Amino acid sequence: MHYYVCLHQESTNSIPKLIQKAHANNYNVVATSINANMLPMDPQETDPTYPATVLSAVDWISKLIFQVSDVDVDSPNAKLREYSKAMLMRDVIWAEHLQTNGNIMVRLRGPNNDNLAEIINSRSKGNWFINVPITNPELASFEHRKDATESEIEEAQQVDPWNWWNELRFAIKHNARTKVVVELSDSDRPSRECVRRWLGEPIEAIIIPSSLFVLNRSNYYVLQKEWQTIVGHFISMRANIIISTKINDKSIGQYSEYIKKLISDHGDTHKLNSYENMLEIPLQPLFDNLDSYTYEIFETDPVKYKLYQEAIQQVLLDRVSEAEAKRKLTVVMVLGAGRGPLVRAVFNAAEIAKRKVRVYIIEKNPSAIRTLSNMVKTLWSKKDVHIFSKDMRDFSPPELADVLVSELLGSFGDNELSPECLDGALKLLKPDGVSIPCKSTSYINPIMSAVLHNNVSQLTSTVPAFDSGYVVLLKNIYHIDEPQALFEFTHPNRAAIIDNTRHKKLSFTAQKDCVLHGIGGYFDTVLYKNIILSINPLTHTPGMFSWFPMFFPTQPLTIKAGDTISIEFWRRVDAEKVWYEWRVCEPKESELHNPGGMGYNMRL
Amino acid sequence: MHYYVCLHQESTNSIPKLIQKAHANNYNVVATSINANMLPMDPQETDPTYPATVLSAVDWISKLIFQVSDVDVDSPNAKLREYSKAMLMRDVIWAEHLQTNGNIMVRLRGPNNDNLAEIINSRSKGNWFINVPITNPELASFEHRKDATESEIEEAQQVDPWNWWNELRFAIKHNARTKVVVELSDSDRPSRECVRRWLGEPIEAIIIPSSLFVLNRSNYYVLQKEWQTIVGHFISMRANIIISTKINDKSIGQYSEYIKKLISDHGDTHKLNSYENMLEIPLQPLFDNLDSYTYEIFETDPVKYKLYQEAIQQVLLDRVSEAEAKRKLTVVMVLGAGRGPLVRAVFNAAEIAKRKVRVYIIEKNPSAIRTLSNMVKTLWSKKDVHIFSKDMRDFSPPELADVLVSELLGSFGDNELSPECLDGALKLLKPDGVSIPCKSTSYINPIMSAVLHNNVSQLTSTVPAFDSGYVVLLKNIYHIDEPQALFEFTHPNRAAIIDNTRHKKLSFTAQKDCVLHGIGGYFDTVLYKNIILSINPLTHTPGMFSWFPMFFPTQPLTIKAGDTISIEFWRRVDAEKVWYEWRVCEPKESELHNPGGMGYNMRL
C-alpha cells in the first residue's frame, strides 16, 4: 500500500518552486490553484499564467492536484453562474492539457450542484476530486461571531455535507473517476458514526488544515488524541493525506513527519492487502476441481486446523473412555480431504488424546488424490489409513464411521453445498455417530460501499453483475447495521424428508443517512460443543483468514437515518443446482436479484 | 524486457533438485517431463509420481514448463490414439492442478494435428507451448543412414514444419494462449528467409540443443557464427531461450553464460520498448486538441527539428541573396506551432543563414497558445513574431507568406489531414511562396504478424476492430515483400479543382509460404529539395522516432510461396471526414475494410 502526503497551499508564484519546497519537506505531491498566483479574471483570456514547459509531463501528471478556481457554477445569479461555468471550463481544459487526464479538485459549496454534475458528465477523461467539508463549514463562522443564537447553531449542525456529495454522486451516475476528498475542520469534530460512514465512500484523501496541529510539550506539532483516532481511521481505509497550510508556514516538515508516522502506525500491510475490495467469483469445489495453489492457501491458515484438531480430540475423548482407550477403535472419515491437512489433524488429535483411530480418506478430486496417495505411502505408511477416490455421495464404505470430519464450507456457510454433500454422506455414519462440524449458520447485514458498487458495475461478464454474489475482502465499507443470523443447517440431518431450501426476511435500522449498496454475508460453524469458527464481524475467530466475506449487490438506494431496511433472502434448490435470491423490501421495494439462479448458482 | 533462460532435461528423479541445479547454473526456469522419471504407463493410474507438495505453488507456477508425455494423439492406429489422448489429458489435468493455468509444452510430430487441436480447444485455461522443429526432423536421421538416396533427402527438405504449425493455428482459431517454441537442430541450418518468417509468429522461446555448442580455442562452449546470427534474430524479437541437454551434461553453466551474453548483445533496451506491438488509435490533432505530454514526446525527437531547420535555412538562402540579406524580410508562417519547436527552428535557421525573418505563429489549440504566448513574451520578446489563435483554414493574414512551415504529418503521411489543412492555407502564401514540406508519399506492404492479429482480435471496441488502422511499433512481424509507394500529395497545390481522394492497386510477391495478417503503412516527405524525412523501412531516417508505422488489419489468409498479393487502397473524402478503405484482391478476393469510414475516419 502506497500513500501520498500532499502539501496544499493556495497561492504560489511558481509551481516548480512549490514542488521543490514540498519535496524538501517530505511531501510527494502538491495541491494548488491551477492558475498559480496570476489568476486571469476573464475566462476568455488565454494569456498564460505559466507555460506548460515549466514542468515535464511526468511531473505534471504525478506531482500535482489542481485546485480549480473557486467559482460557483450553481449560483442563483445567472450572470455569475455563466461566468463561473466559463472559468471552470477554462481551468478544466488547461488541467486536461497539462495532465493528459487531469486530477481536478473542486470544492462543494452547498447542496445544489446540478451544473457541476453536468460539467463532470460532459468530460470523458480526468479524475475529479470532490472536496467535501466533513461538517457544515458555516459552523466555523460562529466561532468568530458573538451574536449567533443557540438555535442558529443547532440548525447549522443539522446540515450534513455528506448529503451534498450524495446528491452529486447520483447526478453523475456513480462515475468511477470521481472520488471524495474529505476536509477536516478545527471548528467541529465529527462524530464516530459520521467518520465511519465516510469509510464507505470512494475516498481519495482527507485534507487536514494546519490549524488542527497543536504543539506538544517537546514543542513538536502533533494532532490531539481524538483527531489522531479520526485520521487513523481514514488512513486504515487507504485515504491519502493532504495537509493544507498558509504559504509561509515554517512547520510543514513537522506535519509531514508526524503524518508519515501515523501512516506507518495505521496503514496495515498484511499480505492479503491486494485482495481488498476485489470481487471474486465464489469457488465451487464440488463441481470444479481445486488447484494446488488454492489448497496451499487454505493450508496456511494458522487457526482453522488447530480448532479442528481440538474438536476431533474432544470427540475421541467423549466417545472412548480412558479404560477403553487401548482396544476401542474410532473410525474417522475425512470427507473432502484436499491435500490432507484434516487427516493430519485427526492423527495429531489421536496421538494427543491417546486414542486409536482408523482413518478413511474420501476425496473426489483426482489430482488431490495423487498427493494424498503419496502421503499415505510415505508419511502415513505406518497408520491405519485407507484412501478412496470417490464422491462422498456415491461412496459405499466397508464399515460405518463414528465421526465424519469435513470442511465444505464457503464464506456464506452452505454456499459450497456442504448440506447436500453431508446429507449424501449420512449413510456412512453410525446411528450414534457425530459430524464435525455439527451446525453452520449464515449472517447478513446491509452495507454502504461505493467502491464495491463501482467494482460490480464495471464487471463485463455475460451474466448480469447484480445477480451474482461475490467473495471479497471488505475494506471500504460502512456497516449500516449489525449482522443477524439468516439460515441454519445441522449435521447429521436425520429428518425423514430433507429440505435444504430456506427463506427468511430480516429487518435492520439505519443510524445515519446513507446509501445501501448491498448485503454483507458471513457464517459461523460449530465444530463440536463450544468449538466454533466464525467470520461474523461481531464474533470473528481471531487470526483466521481462510474465508473472506460475501457481498450481494443491490441497486444504490438512499436511506434516511432511522429507516428500517428489510431484506428477504431465499435458498432455492432444483435437481441440478442450488442458488440464492435476494430482494430489498424496505424502505422501498426493489427488484428481485438472481431469479431462477440465472446469474449465480452452485452446481450439484 | 526480461528474458528467461530455461534448462530442458528430459528425465529427472526430482524436480526440486533439477530446479536447484538449474538455479545454481544461472537458469531461471526448467522444462522437464511432467511425470518426472516415474512415468506411470497407464493413464488411469492416479498413483503419484510425486506429490503437489514438493514445491510451493509459486514455484510450480513460475519455474516450470511441463513437457507432456510424448504420445501421438493423432496416430492412425485407433487404439494407440485413444491411449495417447487419455495420457495427454491426464498430464494436462495434472499440469493445470499444479500451475493453476499450466504451461504445457507439446511436440508436433507431423502435419496432422486435428485431435491435438480439439484438446487445446477444449481447455479454457493454461498456456500451450507448441514445440515445432525449425526444419524437417527427418533430416537428422539421414546423417546416420548411409542408404538414403539423393531424392529421399531432397523430398525431406521440401517438408516445412512451419506448415504443421500453420494448420494447427487455424484449427485452434488463433487462440492467443498458444505460442510457438521453435526447436533448432544441428542436422540442418535454416535459411535466412525461414528464420525471418518465424519472427512473425507468436514466439515464446527457441530450443537450442546442447549439440549446437562447439568448443572454441579457449575451450569455451560457443555457437558458430551462423547460429549466433540466427539466435540473435530470435532474441531481438523477444524469444526466450531453452537449452536442451542430457541429464548429466557438465557444461550447462557455460551454455547459460554464453546465452546471457548473447541476450545482452541482441536484446535492445531502448525506451520505446513498452510500445512494441501495442495498437494505438491514431491521433487526430485537427479534431482533438493535443495534450502537453504528446507535444513533449514530439519535442524529444533528436532528428526531425534539425532537418526542418536545415530546410528552412536552405529556403532562406535560396530566396534572399547575400546582397539583399540586410533589408529583405522573409515572412514565415508556422502553421500548427504546438509548443513552438518549429518556431525555434525558424529563428535558429535565420540566425545561421543571417537572414531577416518575420514569424507568424498560427495554432488552433488554445492550451498550446497559452504556452506559445508566454514564449513570445519571454524567450522571443525581441523578435519580429506575431501569434494567432486560429485554425489556418479560417485565418486572414495581415500580409502573405514567403514560406509556410508545418508538420501535420501522420504515420501514413496524409492521415492527420495535412492535405486538407495546407489546401486551406494556400490563400496565406505568395504566388511564388514555398511550403515546407513540399511533398509527402505513403507506402504499404503485406505483413505476417500473428501477434498483431491477436492484439486486434482482442480489442473490444464499439467499432469493428478490423475496420480501423492503428499506429504501432512493429516488432514481431515478417515483411512478406518490400513496401511500395501508394499516394502522393504536393504542396502548395494550385490545381483549379483540388481532389484529395485517391485510389490505387499494388501487387506484391511472397517468397515463402506464410499468412497475411495485414498491411504495413509508412510515409516519407520532402521538406525541401533533397531534405527528406522517412519512416519507410527501406529508407528510414536514422535516429528519428517521432512516427511509428501504421497497421491495417485484414483477416488471416494463407499464402503460398510465389503467390501474388494485390492490395487495393482508397482515400475517400466527404464534407465532414476523410477515411481509408482497403481490400485484398489476390490471391483471394476478400472483404472490403472500413466501408464508408464507419470504423476509422479523420474528422475535418
Ligand SMILES: C[S@@+](CC[C@H](N)C(=O)[O-])C[C@H]1O[C@@H](n2cnc3c(N)ncnc32)[C@H](O)[C@@H]1O
Ligand atoms: C474446501 S476444500 C477443503 C480441503 C481440505 N480438507 C482442507 O481443509 O484444506 C473441500 C474439499 O472437498 C472436496 N469435495 C467437495 N465435495 C466433495 C464430495 N461430494 N465428495 C468428495 N469430496 C468432495 C473438494 O474436492 C475439496 O478437496
Ligand SMILES: C[S@@+](CC[C@H](N)C(=O)[O-])C[C@H]1O[C@@H](n2cnc3c(N)ncnc32)[C@H](O)[C@@H]1O
Ligand atoms: C503534429 S502537431 C506538431 C506540433 C509542432 N509543430 C511540433 O512539431 O511539435 C500539429 C499541430 O498543428 C495544429 N493544427 C492542426 N491542424 C490545424 C489547423 N487547421 N489550424 C491550426 N493549427 C492546426 C495542432 O493543434 C498541433 O498543435
